[in-house]
Amino acid sequence: MRNRTTSRPFTGVEAYRITRFLSEGIGQRVAESDADRAAALFIADLFRGAGLTVSTQEFPLPSGGASCNVFAYRGPIMPESYIVVGAHYDSVAGTGGANDNASGVGVLLETAISLAGVALPVPIVYVAFGAEEGPHAGSKHFVAELSGVSSVIGMVNLDAVGVADGMEIGCYGEVDPWLAAHCQETAESLGFHLTDTHFGGKSDYASFADAGIPVACFARTDQPTAHTPDDNMSLISQQGMAEIGTILVNALVSLDPGMWMTK
Numbered sequence: 499m500r501n502r503t504t505s506r507p508f509t510g511v512e513a514y515r516i517t518r519f520l521s522e523g524i525g526q527r528v529a530e531s532d533a534d535r536a537a538a539l540f541i542a543d544l545f546r547g548a549g550l551t552v553s554t555q556e557f558p559l560p561s562g563g564a565s566c567n568v569f570a571y572r573g574p575i576m577p578e579s580y581i582v583v584g585a586h587y588d589s590v591a592g593t594g595g596a597n598d599n600a601s602g603v604g605v606l607l608e609t610a611i612s613l614a615g616v617a618l619p620v621p622i623v624y625v626a627f628g629a630e631e632g633p634h635a636g637s638k639h640f641v642a643e644l645s646g647v648s649s650v651i652g653m654v655n656l657d658a659v660g661v662a663d664g665m666e667i668g669c670y671g672e673v674d675p676w677l678a679a680h681c682q683e684t685a686e687s688l689g690f691h692l693t694d695t696h697f698g699g700k701s702d703y704a705s706f707a708d709a710g711i712p713v714a715c716f717a718r719t720d721q722p723t724a725h726t727p728d729d730n731m732s733l734i735s736q737q738g739m740a741e742i743g744t745i746l747v748n749a750l751v752s753l754d755p756g757m758w759m760t761k
């Protein structure tokens with residue numbers, strides 16, 4: 499595939515379609531259930547369709563049983579140094595988890611599709627994490643399996659990004675906030691308003707930040723239905739997902755090693 503210099507426009511069409519399939523077609527995705535495994539297979543297929551190499555990583559659940567992370571990258575082997583863009587695909591019991599977090603997976607996958615064939619300043623590894631709900635078991639396992647944490651330059655997390663209001667970018671812990679700041683600057687340059695937040699550690703970004711890896715977390719504040727049966731497609735905004743996806747794609751293509759090499 500010839501490299502293109504610009505990404506496809508991020509319309510939110512794919513993100514919305516994927517969010518609907520995960521939340522309504524598959525439904526609740528509790529770790530280790532058949533639906534959880536079906537979601538992982540669906541995600542792997544879409545990564546392959548975007549021309550990426552797919553790996554799965556099984557891990558044990560604290561409550562017994564197992565789930566898996568699905569991750570994808572260009573070329574035959576995992577890059578040595580890369581940015582992680584991640585979203586969890588599991589949901590709590592009793593809900594299809596449209597916003598939390600089929601929406602994050604939708605934006606993750608449309609990002610991979612938008613950037614297919616685009617020349618990137620730094621390799622990206624896309625990760626759909628299993629078993630975030632509860633103790634963040636999937637992302638903790640991913641970080642624990644890294645041969646050296648220095649190989650992950652930074653991690654962008656997408657969790658509950660499907661509604662229309664209250665767009666936020668957040669950092670966590672004591673890590674260098676350069677990646678969140680870069681996403682914020684990108685948003686401003688595109689005319690979007692992102693509220694700066696310091697999050698409390700309730701998603702997969704915490705596993706990376708706790709290992710000293712810089713993080714940036716996209717979220718939407720307006721989540722009245724989180725972890726309830728009402729977390730369904732009636733809340734989901736294609737336009738809202740397109741806004742976050744547009745910021746993310748532009749932030750990824752404008753990364754510059756000077757942002758982290760001089761630290």
Ligand SMILES: [Zn+2]
Nearest residue numbers: 598599657658
């Ligand atoms: Zn979540």
